Amino acid sequence: MFPKKVHYGLRFLLTLSGLAEGTHLGVAEIAEREQLSVKFLEAIAVTLRKEGIVDVRRGAGGGYSLARPLKEITLYQIVLALDEKLDKEISTEGHNTEKAVGRFLVSVRNDYGRLLRRVTLEKLKNYYAEENERIMYYI
Amino acid sequence: MFPKKVHYGLRFLLTLSGLAEGTHLGVAEIAEREQLSVKFLEAIAVTLRKEGIVDVRRGAGGGYSLARPLKEITLYQIVLALDEKLDKEISTEGHNTEKAVGRFLVSVRNDYGRLLRRVTLEKLKNYYAEENERIMYYI
DNA sequence: TTTTATCCTATTTATTTAATAGGATTTAAC
């Protein structure tokens, strides 16, 4: 249901969430850790930066960091940035039934948007912490 | 955000919703009214029938009708039938962050599923009625 | 038995998503 860009983008952000205040991490390093294509992840990073979700320091020694606290970054912003179909216009013109269907689907999309706005990266971080506890348990 | 199959499928169902009890309407007729590709709509109709959303009478004089009252047909059933990506498996295996992201996205998809289950065709019909009133107003 | 409609399978075309490639730009470090 979610394109790979969203999956990878979330892994990228989750990795950044482990960074100490004021530090940065490069795409090459993250791609290596996460076993993802450097170039593909690079494009994702640029998109997230343009959306104001991450901050960047260009040049040597640079890299990315989260622009805001986890609970202030919503899944809506991320999906909107990385999944073009969320945006794609729904026609509310034309034939009679077409208008009705268009308005109906717009209202559903709005509800979906509200849902996504209520979910923040904090929740993702919790899933991640849970996962690590599970591993700790076996050691 | 929704594939054309869903748009067309809803227009198809909305058209059927105007039918008198016990009557049927053929795909060719509906495609003509709605200005849609007959063959494409045909495939959509078959899918909706397999999902139990519409009933069919084969042979001459046959056609489709709604299988249940409007308020008992949810958008979830329709989208599940016509949009394959809703189903597509989300990997909750592999790398650490991959698991966390997988479980996180599964939970979001579940919330979305609940949202879609709360929306029925009755609501679509209301949008349609509204639309017609708007037109009546100008006459 | 003919006609009308659904149903099935396959193919083609268009669009979108994913991935790759090469180099331009920026800036810290030396």
Added chain:
DNA sequence: GTTAAATCCTATTAAATAAATAGGATAAAA
């Protein structure tokens, strides 16, 4: 300043999915 390390930009290719088309098999009413 020069170099090295990183982001950024543009273009292209490859793969996957969605949309549309085509032809005929099957079913059943007329």
